[in-house]
Amino acid sequence: QHHCAVFLQLGHVGPSNPAHITGVQPIAASSLSGDQKPQEEDAVARALTTPEIETIVTKWSKGVERAKRAGFDGVEIHGGHGYLINSFLSRAYNKRQDEYGPQSFQSRAKFAIDILNAARQLVDPDFVIGIRFNGAEYGLKEGMTSEETQEFAQIFEAVGYDYINVTGFGYGPSSLHLLLLPEQIRYPEPEGAAIPLAKMVKWPGVLDPPAAAIKKMVSIPVVVLGSLDAEHGGRILREGWADLIGYGRALLADPELPKKVIEGRPKDIRPCMHCIQCLGCYDDQKLGGLLPLAALVKRCNAG
Numbered sequence: 001q002h003h004c005a006v007f008l009q010l011g012h013v014g015p016s017n018p019a020h021i022t023g024v025q026p027i028a029a030s031s032l033s034g035d036q037k038p039q040e041e042d043a044v045a046r047a048l049t050t051p052e053i054e055t056i057v058t059k060w061s062k063g064v065e066r067a068k069r070a071g072f073d074g075v076e077i078h079g080g081h082g083y084l085i086n087s088f089l090s091r092a093y094n095k096r097q098d099e100y101g102p103q104s105f106q107s108r109a110k111f112a113i114d115i116l117n118a119a120r121q122l123v124d125p126d127f128v129i130g131i132r133f134n135g136a137e138y139g140l141k142e143g144m145t146s147e148e149t150q151e152f153a154q155i156f157e158a159v160g161y162d163y164i165n166v167t168g169f170g171y172g173p174s175s176l177h178l179l180l181l182p183e184q185i186r187y188p189e190p191e192g193a194a195i196p197l198a199k200m201v202k203w204p205g206v207l208d209p210p211a212a213a214i215k216k217m218v219s220i221p222v223v224v225l226g227s228l229d230a231e232h233g234g235r236i237l238r239e240g241w242a243d244l245i246g247y248g249r250a251l252l253a254d255p256e257l258p259k260k261v262i263e264g265r266p267k268d269i270r271p272c273m274h275c276i277q278c279l280g281c282y283d284d285q286k287l288g289g290l291l292p293l294a295a296l297v298k299r300c301n302a303g
Contacts, residue, residue, distance in 0.1 A: 005073040007128065010063050012056070014084025015093065019043035027052075028087040029111075030095040038092045038140055038171045039082055050098060053111060056084075061118035064129065074128025077115055080167040085112050086134060089152060091142040092171075105151045113159050120160065130223075131156055132165035135210025139171040146210045153214040163221040165246065166211040205232055212241035230261050230269060252278050 016039070017026035028045035037044070048056070060077070067075045079085030087093035088111040094102040100110050112131060119129060133152065137143030144152075153164055211224035224236060225246030233245035250257055254270035261269075 005128075006071075007074040007076055007130070008067045008070075008072045009076040009078050009132070010060065010067070011078030012060070012084040014082070014087050015039070015042050015045040016082040017043075017045075028084065029093055029100065030087070032093065032095070038090075038143075042082070045087075047096070050100075053100065053114075057111070057114045057118050060115045061122055064119035064127075065122040068123045068127050074130065074162070075119075076130045076132055076165060077112065077161075079112050079131055079133040080165075081134065081169045082171075085115075086169075088112070089133060090137060090140075090144050092137070092140045092144075105148070105155060109152055109155050112156070116159055116161060128162045129160075130163035130165060131161045132167055134169050135166040135207060135214060136168050137171065138169070143171065146213045149210060150213055150217045153218050157218045157220050161220065163223060163244075164214060164218065165223040165225075166207055166214055166242070167225065168207050168210060205236075208236060208241050211236075212239075215240065215242055227272075227274065229271065230257065230266050234261075249274075249278055 013026075015026045015028035015037075017024060019025055020043070026043055026045040027048050029048065031045055031047040032038075033044045064075050077085070079089065088100055089108050091102045091108075094100075094108060096102070099107055101107050112133075116129060116131075123129075133149065133156075134144055135149050136146050149166075156164060205226065205228070207224055207226040211222055215222045221243040223244040223246050224242040225248065227249070228236070228245055228247065229250065233247075236242050236245060247257060250272045253272040254260070257269050260266065
């Protein structure tokens with residue numbers, strides 16, 4: 001009724017599955033323990049067998065089909081952060097010795113490619129399927145570099161993904177994962193390996209460089225996000241670093257943000273205060289203790 005497209009993001013947290021809450025051992029491309037684990041706090045994941053990968057591919061494709069039947073205009077396959085698809089893309093996770101192993105960009109991307117190919121068998125060609133993945137990884141010796149993600153971007157375009165949503169992730173010290181919340185990296189004080197990253201962070205826009213690098217290599221739309229405000233979002237579009245701007249918390253603070261930009265009323269936008277209260281809504285004792293969206297908006301507006 002509001003004349004806008006609605007996409008559904010489909011993801012699998014893989015090695016990031018909180019086993020202490022779910023009681024289920026995480027799964028990943030490889031089983032890593034001790035110093036091998038990219039994220040020390042993660043439980044030891046179980047490596048997937050090839051038949052299990054094929055089963056998950058089928059389930060993912062059926063999820064895409066259900067989204068189509070439910071009336072969504074498209075889906076986004078989440079392959080970023082420390083999630084399942086990323087455990088295949090990143091050499092820091094992927095130690096396999098089969099066709100899904102780290103021997104080439106194509107083999108590392110095969111899982112994500114298989115998901116797209118299977119989904120395309122179930123939905124119309126005009127149904128949008130995009131992919132989100134890390135534009136760069138920080139804090140890991142074998143983490144994905146911007147040059148590597150440029151290669152993946154070209155592969156994903158070639159196989160038929162309709163757009164790319166660029167995210168990013170950091171490992172090691174607890175503050176590195178806050179690349180997703182860049183204004184938090186400097187607060188209260190960066191420590192250890194986070195110090196070099198904090199010096200690089202020009203918030204907003206921490207993900208601009210990897211997104212711009214990917215944009216140079218593909219013709220499909222590129223989305224960038226990262227605590228962006230309307231002014232910086234406009235600059236990204238003017239400079240051609242990306243085609244679309246992603247807003248998350250900013251829309252919790254002011255759902256009317258896009259409308260106010262279109263109407264030339266930027267001063268009327270209620271800004272996100274970066275208090276992170278919207279991320280403090282999980283009940284640690286059980287999975288799914290998430291406040292309704294309306295309650296989050298109310299909390300932000302009250303602030």
